Amino acid sequence: xxxxxxxxxxxxxxxxxxxGPVGPRPESSALSRGHTGSPPTNSIxxxxxxxxxxxxxARIDGARQSSAVALARLAGRTVAYVADxxxxxxxxxxIDRDVELGxxxxxxxxxxxxxxxxxRVAVSLRDAARVDVLEPAPAPVGPLERLCSVDVPExxxxxAASPDDTRLVVTSAWAGRVSVLDARDLSPLFAVGxxxxxxxxxxxxxxxxxxxxxGVGARVSAVDLEAPTHDVHDIDxxxxxxxxxxxxxxxxxVLTTLDxxxxxxxxxxxxxxxxxxxxxxxxxxxxxxxxxxPFVSVIDPIAERSLGxxxxxxxxHRRECLLxxxxxxxxxxxxxxxxxxxxxxxxxxxxAQPAASERRRWQVPAGPIxxxxxxxxxxxxxxxxxxxxxxxxxxGATATKADRRxxxxxxxxxxLVAEAARGRALFHATDDPRISRDGRACASCHPEGRDDxxxxxxxxxxxxxxxxxxxxxxxxxxxxxxxxxxxGVHLGHTFTRLGGxxxxxxxxxxxxxxxxxxLRVMQGPARAAIGRAPSPLDAPxxxxxxxxxxxxxxxxxxxxxxxxxxxxTDRERxxxxxxxxxxxxxxxxxxxxxxxxxxxPYFHDGRHATLAxxxxxxxxxxxxxxxxxxxxxxxxxxxxxxx
Amino acid sequence: MxxxxxxxxxxxxFGASGCAATGTELPARDVGATPPPAASAPRxxxxxxxxxxxxxxxxxxxxxxxxxxxxxxxPPSPGSARALFEKLARATVQRTRVSFADLPVIDVAPIPxxxxxxxxxxxxxxxxxxxxxxxxSRASVRGHRYGKIRLDWIERPIAPQSGAGVxxxxxxxxxxxxxxxxxxxxxxxxxxALVYESTWAWFxxxxxxxxxxxxxxxxxxxxxxxxxxxxxxxxxACAIGKQEILHVLTPSSEEALAHAELSIDAGTTASTVVELxxxxxxxxxxxxxxxxxxxxxVIGVDVQRGVSDAExxxxxxxxDPPPH
Numbered sequence: 001x002x003x004x005x006x007x008x009x010x011x012x013x014x015x016x017x018x019x020g021p022v023g024p025r026p027e028s029s030a031l032s033r034g035h036t037g038s039p040p041t042n043s044i045x046x047x048x049x050x051x052x053x054x055x056x057x058a059r060i061d062g063a064r065q066s067s068a069v070a071l072a073r074l075a076g077r078t079v080a081y082v083a084d085x086x087x088x089x090x091x092x093x094x095i096d097r098d099v100e101l102g103x104x105x106x107x108x109x110x111x112x113x114x115x116x117x118x119x120r121v122a123v124s125l126r127d128a129a130r131v132d133v134l135e136p137a138p139a140p141v142g143p144l145e146r147l148c149s150v151d152v153p154e155x156x157x158x159x160a161a162s163p164d165d166t167r168l169v170v171t172s173a174w175a176g177r178v179s180v181l182d183a184r185d186l187s188p189l190f191a192v193g194x195x196x197x198x199x200x201x202x203x204x205x206x207x208x209x210x211x212x213x214x215g216v217g218a219r220v221s222a223v224d225l226e227a228p229t230h231d232v233h234d235i236d237x238x239x240x241x242x243x244x245x246x247x248x249x250x251x252x253x254v255l256t257t258l259d260x261x262x263x264x265x266x267x268x269x270x271x272x273x274x275x276x277x278x279x280x281x282x283x284x285x286x287x288x289x290x291x292x293x294p295f296v297s298v299i300d301p302i303a304e305r306s307l308g309x310x311x312x313x314x315x316x317h318r319r320e321c322l323l324x325x326x327x328x329x330x331x332x333x334x335x336x337x338x339x340x341x342x343x344x345x346x347x348x349x350x351x352a353q354p355a356a357s358e359r360r361r362w363q364v365p366a367g368p369i370x371x372x373x374x375x376x377x378x379x380x381x382x383x384x385x386x387x388x389x390x391x392x393x394x395x396g397a398t399a400t401k402a403d404r405r406x407x408x409x410x411x412x413x414x415x416l417v418a419e420a421a422r423g424r425a426l427f428h429a430t431d432d433p434r435i436s437r438d439g440r441a442c443a444s445c446h447p448e449g450r451d452d453x454x455x456x457x458x459x460x461x462x463x464x465x466x467x468x469x470x471x472x473x474x475x476x477x478x479x480x481x482x483x484x485x486x487x488g489v490h491l492g493h494t495f496t497r498l499g500g501x502x503x504x505x506x507x508x509x510x511x512x513x514x515x516x517x518x519l520r521v522m523q524g525p526a527r528a529a530i531g532r533a534p535s536p537l538d539a540p541x542x543x544x545x546x547x548x549x550x551x552x553x554x555x556x557x558x559x560x561x562x563x564x565x566x567x568x569t570d571r572e573r574x575x576x577x578x579x580x581x582x583x584x585x586x587x588x589x590x591x592x593x594x595x596x597x598x599x600x601p602y603f604h605d606g607r608h609a610t611l612a613x614x615x616x617x618x619x620x621x622x623x624x625x626x627x628x629x630x631x632x633x634x635x636x637x638x639x640x641x642x643x
Numbered sequence: 644m645x646x647x648x649x650x651x652x653x654x655x656x657f658g659a660s661g662c663a664a665t666g667t668e669l670p671a672r673d674v675g676a677t678p679p680p681a682a683s684a685p686r687x688x689x690x691x692x693x694x695x696x697x698x699x700x701x702x703x704x705x706x707x708x709x710x711x712x713x714x715x716x717x718p719p720s721p722g723s724a725r726a727l728f729e730k731l732a733r734a735t736v737q738r739t740r741v742s743f744a745d746l747p748v749i750d751v752a753p754i755p756x757x758x759x760x761x762x763x764x765x766x767x768x769x770x771x772x773x774x775x776x777x778x779x780s781r782a783s784v785r786g787h788r789y790g791k792i793r794l795d796w797i798e799r800p801i802a803p804q805s806g807a808g809v810x811x812x813x814x815x816x817x818x819x820x821x822x823x824x825x826x827x828x829x830x831x832x833x834x835x836a837l838v839y840e841s842t843w844a845w846f847x848x849x850x851x852x853x854x855x856x857x858x859x860x861x862x863x864x865x866x867x868x869x870x871x872x873x874x875x876x877x878x879x880a881c882a883i884g885k886q887e888i889l890h891v892l893t894p895s896s897e898e899a900l901a902h903a904e905l906s907i908d909a910g911t912t913a914s915t916v917v918e919l920x921x922x923x924x925x926x927x928x929x930x931x932x933x934x935x936x937x938x939x940x941v942i943g944v945d946v947q948r949g950v951s952d953a954e955x956x957x958x959x960x961x962x963d964p965p966p967h
Contacts, residue, residue, distance in 0.1 A: 089706075100709060102701045141701050259740075263952045298912060303950035307912045317733040348738045350958045352914035352945040357960075358735050388709070407709025409702050 048133055048148035048185040050118055056136035059115040060374055065202050065254070066112035066124065066159035067326050068370025068383045069390070071095070072136070078374055079140050080381050081121055082390055083110035084408060086416050090123065091408050092140045095374075095381055095392055098406050104143040106132070108528075111157050112370075116183060117165035120147065124156035124170060129528035131156055131170055133186055150186045151535040153177040155525055160201040160210065167225070169210045171198040174525040174598060178212055178223050178232075179537040191537035192230045194221040196453065196598060200253040200327075204301050205264065211235075211253055211301065213268050216453040218247035220268060220297070222304045237297045237306050239272050247272045247295060248444070248452045249324055252336070255301065256329035258350055266299035267349055269324035269336045271444070276457025278605070280582060283437075283497050284445070284456050290438050291456075294320045296334065296347060296354040321345055321355070322430045322444055326371035328380070333359075335380055337368035340430030340441050344368060344382055344393060344402075363401040365389040366425055386425045416521075423518025426511055434508060437499025442515075449522040451599055455606030459497060461582045464606035467599035470524020471592045475569050480604050482573045482589030487516050524595050530642065542638065549639025552632055559623035560636075567593040567643035576622050578603055597641040611637045734965055736943070738958040746864050746889070746957075747874045753881045754843055755856060761820040765845045770853035773826070773844070775811070779851035782824070783808025789930035790828030791898045794846060800899030801828065803929050814848050821845045824853050829872065829892055829900055831931025832862075837872055839863050839892060863892060867942040867959045868935040870894070870919065875907065884908050889957065891944045893917045894927035894934075905946045907955040916943040918964050939964045 057072030057079040068083045078095040090104040090113065108128025113121055121134040121144055131152050134144035153175030160169045161183060168181040171194075178198060179191040197215035203225070204211060212221040222233040239245035250270040257264050272295045276285040285291030298307045323339035334347040334354055344362045351357035367386025373379070378395045382402065388410065391402035416424070427442045427449070429435060435442065445452050449469030455462050463480060477485045484490035491512065492502045503512035529538055553560045563570045569590040579586035588604055601609050608614040615625050615633050625633060702708065759765045774785045783801070784792055790801040792809050799809040814822045824846040832838045840860045844853040863872035872892040878885060887907045895901035895917065905913035918941050924934045941964045948955035 100701075103703055103706055105703055105706075143703070258947070258956050261953055263947070263949055263956055265947075265949065298947060300910060300949035300951065303910060305910060305950070307910060307947060307949065319732045348736070348958070350738060350740070350945065350947060350956050352912035352947060356733070357738060357945070358733055359737060360735060407711065409706050409708050412705050412707055 051135050055138040058119050064161040066114040069372040069381050070113045070115045071372045071374050072115045081113055082383050083113045085109040087411050098404050101141040103409050114159045126155050127526040129154045148186050152179050153538050154529045158201045160203050162203045162207045169201050171201045188537050199251045202255045213250040213253035216248050245272050251325050252327035254327045254329040258332045264301050266301045267334050268297040269327050275454050278462040279457045281457035292444050294355040325369045328371050328373040330375045337371050339428045342366050362393050364391050419514045419517045420521045423514035426515045435495050435500045460584050462605040464601050469522045471594050472519045475592050481585050488512050545635045545638045549635035552636045563590045564593050593643050596643050611640050736960040736962050738960045741866050741957040743954045747861050751876045751878050758821040765854050767854040767856050770844045770855045773853045775851045781808050784826045787828040789830050791900045792826040794824045795822045802899040829930050836862050867961050870942050894923045896923040907946050907948050909950045912947045914945045
């Protein structure tokens with residue numbers, strides 16, 4: 001007890017000792033080795049090794065997956081590290097006392113962090129395309145100190161440690177790559193390409209396979225970590241043997257065992273989607289049946305296959321988890337944070353469909369995107385990004401709301417203005433009757449403001465979901481027909497088609513303005529790899545090929561740049577011969593080509609799955625590509641992928 | 644005001660103004676306290692609303708402590724749209740693991756799929772318990788009080804006040820002589836245990852007689868508070884997906900006895916949900932069962948089996964039905 005009191009005093013007094021600046025930049029050799037991929041050297045290992053081994057918070061046993069929250073233990077107390085992407089910082093909290101201990105500002109938006117076996121903290125910096133490893137402060141009130149960094153493919157969003165703690169696996173959402181680093185010194189080991197939008201990652205119990213969830217596409221990638229070829233096996237999560245119902249929102253993946261005898265499972269909270277096919281419908285998808293339903297894919301990690309769930313058809317309820325974000329599992333308990341719902345839900349992982357077997361639900365502050373569980377203490381710690389709060393939930397208690405909450409420190413001038421912050425919350429609001437009749441949120445089809453890679457039945461015919469983030473400002477008019485010069489009016493049109501009542505009422509005007517504000521400031525993928533020295537983990541890039549593609553793009557005889565100069569839009573409507581008899585109009589608004597690589601399928605009706613296919617088969621419709629050689633088409637594709 | 648509360652309040656009010664408040668008040672609160680686990684962390688409902696802010700000196704320049712948090716925001720209004728009001732929040736359910744080892748198991752042969760040719764005589768014993776009314780108008784089962792009978796595609800309950808078996812009019816006349824027939828019963832034996840009997844037969848529409856192809860009898864395991872009964876079968880000669888089956892028997896409002904077959908082959912999941920009303924539960928007593936509840940209920944049984952699982956994970960739940 002005396003030691004505990006002394007520790008408490010140390011926690012508190014150390015905070016008065018003055019927080020030092022962020023730790024020094026890593027030695028250049030650390031970075032250079034990351035770039036060259038040369039074998040580990042002692043000097044590098046020292047640069048990334050712990051400076052004060054054994055001091056500071058230690059990892060909680062078994063925690064080998066990242067989230068926006070990670071827990072550690074210091075002399076019997078629970079410490080939380082929180083990745084604050086909004087303010088660009090890592091917060092350190094004493095969870096037992098519900099108090100914030102310190103802040104470590106950090107460049108690049110920290111998206112996820114993980115406590116390594118020796119207590120170091122690895123953080124993925126999404127905007128900087130980098131992973132940093134940080135030394136914990138001996139008393140957690142002090143700032144974390146950066147030990148080393150490594151450039152990784154664009155948009156690192158999640159991390160996982162191998163069971164033997166020797167490797168660190170990183171998923172890069174925009175680059176579509178999975179990188180594997182040496183956990184000791186962060187040296188790059190290898191990277192592989194995976195399908196679009198890899199998100200959560202976990203390494204299997206035998207350490208041989210990394211399982212990666214995908215935000216779109218209803219799939220999990222199983223990456224072979226052992227074989228020299230590092231093959232990627234696609235686990236199809238689409239629902240039904242014949243229907244192959246797609247899905248979205250696959251942000252999280254967790255590994256658990258259902259009982260002491262084994263029964264290992266991978267669990268992926270997500271949604272299933274009925275797009276309505278290639279017809280004209282009354283709404284987006286349908287207004288008769290629920291186009292989007294909550295779902296949890298149950299996967300056998302040994303067989304690397306989804307356990308058949310085709311027979312289930314969930315009855316639509318109100319206040320469902322349509323935007324699952326973070327997850328954790330302990331035994332047969334699956335915990336999922338849900339945006340829009342602003343809740344932590346506990347599901348029974350033993351059920352044939354865990355989404356339909358909810359045990360409990362806790363209300364948490366707005367925007368729960370991070371989750372960490374301390375199985376020993378039976379607590380769950382949730383980061384609510386929109387409310388900028390961390391809440392602690394006693395899983396052993398009967399309360400249904402998070403009473404233990406801590407407001408995180410902020411910059412004196414918050415990076416996100418209040419109106420846009422309000423707009424972000426509205427963008428993720430499920431069950432808002434102003435937006436939709438069936439509970440859908442804007443983010444249901446536009447996760448993170450991007451697109452769901454789907455083509456929906458709409459009253460105008462089949463339409464692929466448009467990529468919004470970073471494309472809105474300066475791109476009026478809006479809609480495929482360019483019918484609305486005002487973004488607010490276009491939103492109202494969209495909400496009507498979703499069965500929502502809209503924001504026309506005077507009391508809703510501020511909310512509409514907030515939503516518009518958010519749409520305008522919403523950031524697209526940070527293309528941090530462009531212009532930097534190439535990382536060995538990046539996909540091979542051929543700058544000469546890209547330059548050649550740029551010249552082809554700008555060539556008047558090809559005709560791309562006339563409407564898409566610089567990859568943008570001429571803000572005009574054109575009949576480019578792509579309309580079909582089903583269309584209400586044959587003149588389509590020129591879309592921006594920004595972030596084209598991650599916005600397939602292509603054309604207004606999603607008829608082309610890939611850019612290469614679009615260029616090959618789209619001749620005479622948008623520009624002229626038939627005269628291009630295969631190499632020229634490859635060059636044009638390479639350029640378009642850089643936009 | 645308790646010392647602990649005073650400490651928190653002081654820290655909240657003065658923590659940002661200097662280290663003294665934080666440095667003296669917080670340890671004072673904790674000195675002598677039992678080191679937490681979290682569940683025993685010193686707090687109360689009052690304290691839950693007041694959080695100490697970090698010392699300003701622990702923050703980098705240009706940062707401000709988080710304000711003390713207030714009461715949690717109320718959940719969003721469901722709004723005025725009728726569509727949302729018409730939908731119910733999903734009810735919570737608490738599942739219980741069913742001991743797989745306790746489930747009785749019997750070996751069975753595949754049920755034939757193709758009917759014998761006209762004029763052929765299928766191998767099997769005559770179905771002596773099948774009673775066919777004079778004129779071959781109806782078929783029922785002798786000596787049973789709870790179950791169901793099926794002839795070709797029509798199924799009828801065997802239960803009090805539920806008619807006298809199944810009409811044979813829909814199969815006669817037909818160009819095919821042999822029609823599938825089956826009858827299943829669930830009834831208490833002398834010791835009070837419910838026994839399940841199932842007979843599968845070919846029915847001769849010309850002779851109005853049946854030939855038994857398979858007959859099984861088992862004392863199933865009561866699950867879901869005795870509102871459901873379960874056993875399993877093994878069928879090595881059956882197709883994949885039907886080699887191991889979990890059979891779930893429940894009362895049913897329509898057919899008296901509902902019989903769900905859930906595949907427990909490796910690499911599968913399966914599920915059944917049955918809603919029981921008061922009439923169904925009352926009628927179930929005809930079987931000799933003593934239902935644990937008279938109020939309407941929803942019961943569910945789920946199965947999960949990974950490829951490498953030694954045995955399936957079987958769970959059940961009983962819950963109140965959603966309001967209509």
